Every structure is written in structure tokens, then in C-alpha cells.
Amino acid sequence: MANFAKERDWDQFHSPRNLLLALVGEVGELSEIFQWKGEVPKGLPDWKEEEKVHLGEELSDVLLYLVRLSDICGIDLGKAALRKVELNAIKYPASNNNNNGTA
């Protein structure tokens, strides 16, 4: 993403705030795919191939803007995410199976 922006002289647009707004916009586009459908089964067995391709595109847009936002903010997202998984494991021990994550 850093190379992609540099090659197009887009660093000027990729400020933290702009990237956050772009990310939220793509989350909106992702939400539109599920809008009005009601609950859908895991694996989306009834979806057409083109709908799944579209879903993959919107998921990717969210991921790419998230990665770029993290980079531009000087956050090592891989490292931060692994640390967060460790923190989650401490907060929600596997032995405590009555805790569904809402407490």
C-alpha cells in the first residue's frame, strides 16, 4: 500500500483522518452487501459466485485501508494484533466457558 500510494503521488491524500474516513466508507459498502438480507448461514451457501467475489473485494478494501492507516500512524498492526489476542486470552480464559464475552 505504501508503494501503491507513492507511485501515484497519493501520500498527500493518505493522512490518518482521510484514511480513517475511507476505511469507514468501505465498511459501509461491506454492510450494504448484507443489508436487508436477514441472517445468512455461515459459508454463504446460497450466494452467487459474483456476490462472493464482490464480498471479497469489499473485505479487501477494509483490510487495505486498515493496514495503510496503521502504517501511516506508525503502528505495527501484526504485532499489535498478536498482543491483543494475548490480552483477550487473559481477559477471557478458556476454562471459564460460561463467559460468552459480554461480561
Ligand SMILES: Nc1ccn([C@H]2C[C@H](O)[C@@H](COP(=O)(O)OP(=O)(O)OP(=O)(O)O)O2)c(=O)n1
Ligand atoms: N485515494 C485512494 C483511492 C483508492 N485507494 C485504494 C484502496 C482501496 O482498496 C481501493 C478503493 O478504491 P475506490 O475508492 O475506487 O473504491 P471501490 O473500489 O470500493 O469502488 P466503488 O466505490 O466505485 O465501489 O483503492 C487508495 O489506496 N487510495
